[in-house]
Amino acid sequence: MTLDTxxxxxxxxxxxxxxxxDGDDTVTALDEVSLTVAPGELVAVVxxxxxxxxxLLAVAGGLTVPDEGSNTVDGNDLAAMKPAARTAYRRQHxxxxxxxxxxxxxxxxxxxxxxxHHLHRRRAEPREAEQRLADVGMAGKAHRxxxxxxxxxxxxxxxxxxxxxxxxxxxxxxxxxxxxxxxxHEVVELLARETRRAGxxxxxxxxxxxxxxxxxxxxxxxxxxxxx
Amino acid sequence: MFLALRELxxxxxxxxxxxAVVALIAVLMVLLSGLSSGLVNDGVSGLRRLPVTAFAFAxxxxxxxxxSRSVIDSGQVEAWRGQPGVEAAEPFGNTLVNAHSGAGAxxxxxxxxxxxxxxxxxxxxxxxxxxxxxxxxxxxxLLDAGLRLGDTVTVDRLGVELTVVGATADxxxxxxxxxxYLPLDTWRRIHNAADGExxxxxxxxxxxxxxxxxxxxAAAGTTSMTLADAFATSPGYTAETSTLxxxxxxxxxxxxxxxxxxxxxxxxxxxxxxxxxxxxGASRAYLLRDGLAQALLILVAACGTGVLAGVGVGAxxxxxxxxxxxxxxxxxxxxxxxxxxxxxxxxxxxVRIAAVNPLAALGAQR
Numbered sequence: 001m002t003l004d005t006x007x008x009x010x011x012x013x014x015x016x017x018x019x020x021x022d023g024d025d026t027v028t029a030l031d032e033v034s035l036t037v038a039p040g041e042l043v044a045v046v047x048x049x050x051x052x053x054x055x056l057l058a059v060a061g062g063l064t065v066p067d068e069g070s071n072t073v074d075g076n077d078l079a080a081m082k083p084a085a086r087t088a089y090r091r092q093h094x095x096x097x098x099x100x101x102x103x104x105x106x107x108x109x110x111x112x113x114x115x116x117h118h119l120h121r122r123r124a125e126p127r128e129a130e131q132r133l134a135d136v137g138m139a140g141k142a143h144r145x146x147x148x149x150x151x152x153x154x155x156x157x158x159x160x161x162x163x164x165x166x167x168x169x170x171x172x173x174x175x176x177x178x179x180x181x182x183x184x185h186e187v188v189e190l191l192a193r194e195t196r197r198a199g200x201x202x203x204x205x206x207x208x209x210x211x212x213x214x215x216x217x218x219x220x221x222x223x224x225x226x227x228x
Numbered sequence: 229m230f231l232a233l234r235e236l237x238x239x240x241x242x243x244x245x246x247x248a249v250v251a252l253i254a255v256l257m258v259l260l261s262g263l264s265s266g267l268v269n270d271g272v273s274g275l276r277r278l279p280v281t282a283f284a285f286a287x288x289x290x291x292x293x294x295x296s297r298s299v300i301d302s303g304q305v306e307a308w309r310g311q312p313g314v315e316a317a318e319p320f321g322n323t324l325v326n327a328h329s330g331a332g333a334x335x336x337x338x339x340x341x342x343x344x345x346x347x348x349x350x351x352x353x354x355x356x357x358x359x360x361x362x363x364x365x366x367x368x369x370l371l372d373a374g375l376r377l378g379d380t381v382t383v384d385r386l387g388v389e390l391t392v393v394g395a396t397a398d399x400x401x402x403x404x405x406x407x408x409y410l411p412l413d414t415w416r417r418i419h420n421a422a423d424g425e426x427x428x429x430x431x432x433x434x435x436x437x438x439x440x441x442x443x444x445x446a447a448a449g450t451t452s453m454t455l456a457d458a459f460a461t462s463p464g465y466t467a468e469t470s471t472l473x474x475x476x477x478x479x480x481x482x483x484x485x486x487x488x489x490x491x492x493x494x495x496x497x498x499x500x501x502x503x504x505x506x507x508x509g510a511s512r513a514y515l516l517r518d519g520l521a522q523a524l525l526i527l528v529a530a531c532g533t534g535v536l537a538g539v540g541v542g543a544x545x546x547x548x549x550x551x552x553x554x555x556x557x558x559x560x561x562x563x564x565x566x567x568x569x570x571x572x573x574x575x576x577x578x579v580r581i582a583a584v585n586p587l588a589a590l591g592a593q594r
Contacts (some may be wrong), residue, residue, distance in 0.1 A: 054590045063507060090508070091508070091511075098590070104231070104501055106235040115231070116508070
C-alpha cells in the first residue's frame with residue numbers, strides 16, 4: 001500500500017460507529033462520530049467516564065477498526081489497511097501520550113526516545129533524541145529511568161517520545177490524570193506548544209476542565225455521541 | 229536486541245536467578261553425561277576397541293549374557309571365513325574370572341582369548357605382544373590400579389599363573405571388569421573348553437563391504453549381531469544406559485519447563501508494557517524476536533557457565549573411583565539440547581506476546 005505523506009491534512013473521522021461486546025450485550029461506544037482536527041490544532045475531548053473518549057482515541061489511532069464510517073489521517077484510510085500496515089502507519093505517523101507516561105521501566109529517558117528510531121529501523125537523526133528531550137526541558141535527566149522521575153517529568157518524556165519521528169497525529173489519553181494542578185498546566189501547555197511548533201493534529205482526552213484554556217477547541221462526548 | 233539487552237540489565241537479579249537455575253541444570257547435565265560416558269566405557273570399551281564388525285554366537289543365543297552362554301566350534305569359524313565381504317573371521321573367547329596379584333590383591337579379569345598374530349591380537353603401548361603360553365596383555369587401567377609389567381596374576385581355584393607382558397594405551401573393560409588378552413589356547417585351558425571351541429566368531433568386514441549377516445548365520449548355524457548390538461551383552465549395560473538416559477530426558481524436560489515458566493511469568497508481568505509497545509508501533513515480529521533473543525542470551529550464558537563449572541567438578545570426580553569420562557561431543561550435545569529445549573520452553577511462553585492487544589495501553593491500567 002502506498003501512503004500519501006507529502007501533505008498533511010490532519011485527522012478526519014466521518015460517521016464512525018464502534019460497537020463493543022459487554023457480556024451478552026453489545027454497547028455502542030461510538031455512535032456516528034465525526035471529527036476533524038487540523039494540523040497544528042489541539043482539540044480536547046471531555047465527558048464522563050464511559051462516554052467513549054478512549055474508544056475515540058482507539059479508532060483515531062488505528063488501535064481498532066470502526067464498524068462503520070471512515071478514519072483518515074493525512075488522507076490515508078486506516079480502517080482500510082491490513083493490521084500489519086496499520087501498525088506500520090501508527091509507528092511512522094501517529095504519536096501516543098498515555099496516562100502517567102506509560103514509559104518502559106527498563107529504559108532511561110533518552111532510550112525511550114531512541115526506541116522509536118529503533119522501531120522505525122532507520123538511522124537516527126544525529127542528536128534528535130537529545131534535542132527532543134531538551135525541547136521538553138528534560139535534557140538534564142536523560143539517563144534517569146521512569147521510577148527516578150516525577151509524574152510531570154514522566155509525561156514530558158512521554159510527549160517527547162510521541163513527537164519522535166515527526167508524527168502527523170498526536171493522541172493524548174488523560175495526560176494529566178496523575179498530576180497536581182501546577183504540573184497539569186505545565187504538561188498541557190507543553191502539549192499545546194509542541195502541537196503548534198510541529199504542526200501536528202492533536203486530540204487530548206481529559207477529565208480536567210482546568211486545562212481546557214490551553215486547547216484550541218473543546219468537544220464533549222456523551223453516550224458515544226460528540227457535541228460542541 | 230535494543231529492548232532485550234536493556235531489560236536484562238534492568239531486571240538483572242530476576243534474570244540471574246533464572247540463569248542460576250539453568251546453570252545448575254547444565255552442571256548436572258555435564259556430570260550425568262560424564263557418568264554416562266564413564267559407565268559406557270566401563271561396560272563396553274573392551275568390545276568397542278576390538279577391530280570387529282560383528283560377532284556370531286551359537287545359534288539361538290540371546291543378547292542378554294551371550295558371551296557367557298555361547299559356544300562355537302572351528303567349523304563355524306571356517307564357514308564365516310568363506311562368506312562374501314568377510315576379510316577375516318577368528319575364534320574369540322570371553323570369560324570373567326577372579327584372580328589375585330602376586331601381592332595377594334584380588335583382581336577381576338575379563339579374559340579375551342585371541343589367536344596371537346590374528347587381527348584381534350592387541351598392539352600394546354608398553355611391553356610385548358602375546359606370544360608365550362602364559363603371557364597376558366592387560367588394560368591400562370590395571371596399571372593405574374598398581375599392576376606392573378612382569379607381575380604374575382594367578383587365576384583363583386584353577387591356580388593358573390599368567391604373566392603381564394604388555395599393556396594397552398587406553399581403557400579396555402567389559403562389564404566393569406578390566407580386560408586381559410591371552411592366547412586362545414590358554415583361554416581354553418582356563419575356560420575348560422574343548423579344542424577348537426570358543427565363545428563367538430569375531431568377524432571383520434572388508435573395507436567398504438557389508439557382509440550379509442543373515443546369510444552367514446544360515447551357512448554357519450550361528451546368531452550374529454553387529455558390534456554395537458553386542459554392547460547389550462555386557463552385564464548391566466542396557467539397564468545402566470537406559471536409566472541414565474531417562475534421568476537426562478527428565479532433566480531436559482525440567483529445564484524446558486523452568487525456562488518456560490519463567491518467561492510465562494515475565495511476559496504476563498510485561499503485558500501492559502507490551503501493549504504500550506504495540507500501540508506505539510512495535511510489530512508482533514519485533515517483540516517476538518526481541519523476547520527470543522533475550523531467552524537465547526540467558527540460555528547460552530547460563531549453559532556456558534554451567535558447562536564450565538560441570539567440567540571443573542567432573543575433573544575432580546574423574547580422579548576418583550567413579551566411572552566418569554568427559555567426552556567433548558557428548559558435553560556439546562547436552563549443552564545444545566539444553567539450549568534448544570530451553571528456547572522451545574521460552575518460545576511457548578513468548579508467543580503470548582502475539583496476543584497482547586495494544587488497546588490495553590489506553591486507560592488507567594498503570
